[in-house]
Amino acid sequence: MNQWEVFIAALVRDRDQIGAIMDNLEQHWAETRSLTTWILILWFIFSMGIFFFANSLNSITFFGWPFGFYMAAQGSLVIFVVLIVVLNIKQEKIDDKYGLAEEQ
Amino acid sequence: MEQAKKPFIEMLPKIYGLYTGGFIAFIILMAILEQMGLGAETIGILFIVFTVLVYAGIGWLSRTMQVEAYYVAGRQVPALFNGMATAADWMSGASFVAMAGGIYFGGHGYLAFLVGWTGGYVLVASLMAPYLRKFGCYTVPDFIGTRYGGNLARLMGVIVLVVASFTYVTAQINATGTIASRALQIPFEVGVWFGLFGILLCSMLGGMRAVTWTQVAQYIVLIIAYLIPVFWMSNKQDFGLIPQLVYGDAVQRVTELEQMHQVGVLKPTESFAGLKALTVPFVAAGGGMEAWKFVTLAFCMMAGTASLPHILMRYFTTPSVKSARRSVAWSLFFIFLLYFTAPALATFTKLQILDPNLATGIIGKTIAEVNAIDWVQKWSAVKFLAISDSNGDGILQINEFFMRGDIVVLATPEIAGLPYVISGLVAAGGMAAAMSTADGLLLAIANALSHDLYYKIIDPTAETAKRLVVARILLVVLGAAGAFVASLKLTSILGAVAWAFDFAMSGLFFPLVLGVWWKRANRQGAVAGMLCGFLAGTWYLYMVRWGGMEPWLGIDHLRFGIIGCAVNLVVMIVVSLATEEPDEATQKMVDEVRIPKGETVLAASH
Known part of the structure; x- marks a missing residue:
């Protein structure tokens, strides 16, 4: 299993398969990488992806706002804060799981 | 000092709680003095002088001769406070004064800056901050130089850092000069040096430690100064209790008004230096090229955010990797508080100016009527605003009303008829925003030159005391260079942030x-x-x-x-x-x- 396969396995969350092959450090990094990839995919969607369609989104009304305008002025900003909080919670869990978190 | 460390960190919430209370008490005191007949100018001076003295005091108390404290604040800044410091470090005079005006004029297209300047923190949190913290470097070129090895890589890092940060810092010193000169009634050239003096008082004696604790104080001032006028105005004009959450209908109303006033159809036939008439519809996003320009600008601002050394180095100051990560979340939250208010402020200002049903509306009134309004006269006098009856019909059309974007923040208190104490508060907030960013940038440059260029490349045997003296001399020299460039007013050449x-x-x-x-x-x-x-x-x-x-x-x-x-x-x-x-x-x-x-x-x- 090469690095790329490990990465794919982590992406599809096939933990048994990865677990059988890699040691602690590699598993930790594979999970970290897959978490980061997911976060960056969501980041791309909400920071750039949707704004290709801002004009169409503006025909939807969201609590009074034209939706495209709302996302640029507020919606995406909220999502960014949430994304970082989710990233932190999940990453801390991954670090704990493999015993690689800092000692307090 | 070592023994005093722990209690100090634990005391932080109390210290800054008292500080916030003290600042609010000061605002109330000024309001009372205003009622008793204290002049507007004196209030402005008191706001600037009082806040700058407090920052200088914090800078003096944080003085240090330890390398770890000077470069990374002793790596003991809790996540929440580092978040506040980063937010102040991040939000420049431009964010504070010009952002709402940019949205006012640019509409949806300008919001790309908002998205970019917040979305970048997702990159910081996921790709950069925790790993650089674990690395344990003092500066960003320190990481480059050690990870890749060799002086050439380090030197390249230093060069990029200096060019990027210096481009930015002259704009900040310029902003401190503008605000100081207006509030203190001194010439701009003198204001620039006054601003620099304040900036150096905050950073020179204590390096990163001093900058950290003054930035927290500056964040508190700037966020209070930004939010209070908006809340006050919104509640006075019945726009809603928490305006940021309910301005959707106002956005739609603005769109109707813009159609009525023919925004984008009527083009101005005259021009005034530095002033603009409204020609871009607020909401329209446009497809194709417009969307592409939005996305590319947002991308540049995001990748730039994640590469700017004065931001990245803030995350070197936390006690652990975990707290570095958490601190990114706090940073973005504190930035968000201002950034999600700016579009609301732009919307309300637009509504107040465009809506003929509101007492404040001016478009569609007669020129004579508009010229008689107090705030119009005041801001026309300083050339922030101009009115010209281009078509000679005696009525003010949208393409006959010119203003500077900064007015949206600076004149809001007056447009809405708030007391002068609020204008003084806004000046103090703008000063805090510009000073905190300038401090972070100057320190980033001086630290890279003293640590990476001087200590790591030129003289690796230098003693601690000598290194710290070099760092401080560089800080003063760079600050003076920045102030000198700013005082030349070469903005058209220096270009954009x-x-x-x-x-x-x-x-x-x-x-x-x-x-x-x-x-x-x-x-x-x-x-x-x-x-x-x-x-x-x-x-x-x-x-x-x-x-x-x-x-x-x-x-x-x-x-x-x-x-x-x-x-x-x-x-x-x-x-x-x-x-x-x-x-x-x-x-x-x-x-x-x-x-x-x-x-x-x-x-x-x-």
Whole structure:
């Protein structure tokens, strides 16, 4: 299993398969990488992806706002804060799981 | 000092709680004095002098002669407070004074800055901050120099940092000068030096430690100064209790009003230096090229955010990797508080000016009527606003009303008829925003030059005391250079704040990301990548801005970082793969960086 396969396995969350092959450090990094990839995919969607369609989104009304305008002025900003909080919670869990978190 | 450390950190909530209370008490005192007949000018002076003295006091109390304290605040800043400090470090005079005005004039297109300047923190949290913290470096070039090895890589990092940060810092010193000169009634050239003096008082004696604790104080001032006028105005004009959550209908109303006043149809036939008439509809996003320009600008600002050293180095000051990560979340939250208010403020200002049903509405009234309004007269006198009856019909049309974007923040209190104490508060907030950013930038430059250039490259045997003296001398020299450039008022040549982001992303983004995320990245690749990326970006900027070249695919001078970072990425990968892979020690170092556990890669006090 090469690095790329490990990465794919982590992406599809096939933990048994990865677990059988890699040691602690590699598993930790594979999970970290897959978490980061997911976060960056969501980041791309909400920071750039949707704004290709801002004009169409503006025909939807969201609590009074034209939706495209709302996302640029507020919606995406909220999502960014949430994304970082989710990233932190999940990453801390991954670090704990493999015993690689800092000692307090 | 060592013994006093722990209690001090635990006391922080109390200290800053008292400080916030004290500041609010000061505002109330000023309000009372205003009622008793104290003049507007005196109130403005008191606000600026009082706050700057407090920052200077914090700077004095935080003085230090320890390397660890000077460069990274002793690595003991709790996540929440580092978040506040980063927010102040981040939000410049431009964010504070000009952002709402930018949205007012630019509408949806300008919101790309908002998205970019917040979305970048997702990159900081996921790709950069925790790993750089684990690395244990003092400066950003410190990471480049150690990960890739060799003085050349380090030197390239220093050069990119200096160019990007210096582009930014002159604009900040300029802003402190503008605010100080207006509030203190002194000439701009003197105001610039006054601003610099305040900035240096905050940073010189205590380095990062002093800057950290003053930035927290400055954040508190700037956020209070931004939010209070908006809440007050909104509740006075019945726009809603928490205006940020309910301005959707106001946005739609603005769209109707803009159609009624023919925004975008009527073009101005005259021009006034520095002033603009409203020609861009608020909400319309446009498809195709417009959408592409939005996305590319947002991308540049995001990648730039994640490469700007004065932001990244803030995360070197936290006690752990975990707190570095959490601190990014706090940073973005504190930035969000201001950024989600700016569009609301722009909307309400628009409504007040455009809506004929509101007492404040001026478009559609007779010229004589409008010229009799107090705030119109006051801001016309300082050339922030101009009214001209171009078509001679005696009625003010949308293309006959010219103003500077800054007015949206600066004149809101007056348009809504709030007391003068609020204007003084806004001036103090703008000063805090500009000073805190200038401090962070100057320190980033001076630290890179003193630590990376002087200590690591020129004189590795220098003693601690000597290093810290050099760091301080550099700080003063750089500050003076910045103030000198600012006092020349070369703004048209110095150009946009956006350039700093483009320079940083051209040179630093991929070397930083790949340093952690791609073990195969090596010295040759990094050096070639930084050099080619930075030169390609700079060349493109020159050609598009001054060389008469047509922007390629709509990538204009605000977006040249796309060219720079693309060249950087390609060159870095090709050269890395064409040369031998990094040695085992380097690969092991990267493994170490990737896990939070264990000692930092670089030993303390290196």
